[in-house]
Amino acid sequence: MKRVEATIQVDKVSAVSDAIKEKVGGYTVLEGNGRGSGRRQTMRAGRGTGTFEAEYNKVATVSTIVDDSQVESVISAIADAAFTGSAGDGIIAIENIEDVVNIASKKRGSEAL
Structure with missing residues (x-):
């Protein structure tokens, strides 16, 4: 079994969700802030007198075990749904799950998925 964890742009969560919901038993989506190679949003200062680059981008992490x-x-499915062709599309990490x-059925291993 593997945990597949994708950190993607927030506006791609719906597309990724649609792409994987028939393939996996369940998944978790967490939203937060992150900093990577993508361009960060330009923000206006409090009084509108200047602009600055945001420290972080809004990102979402989609995690599932398959x-x-x-x-x-x-x-x-995740890569195709999250793709824009720009830096900052995200990253997918895969880890081994022992x-x-x-909890409800007490099943273990692949049967639990």
Whole structure:
């Protein structure tokens, strides 16, 4: 099993959600601030007298755990849905998961997904 975790632009969450919801048993979306290679938003100063570059961009992290056989399909779906062609589209990280337990059913491993 693998955890697939994608940090993407906030405005791409709906597209990524639509792309993976039929492929995975469930997923988590967290919104926050991040800083990467993408251009940051230009902000106006409090009194409108000047502008400055925001320290962070709004980002979302979409995380799911899938069976090894689904990893490439999920990665492809996320990458296609989050793609704009610009720096700052995001990044996908994949980690090994030793075991999972479904709390309600007490099932373990791939059966718990």
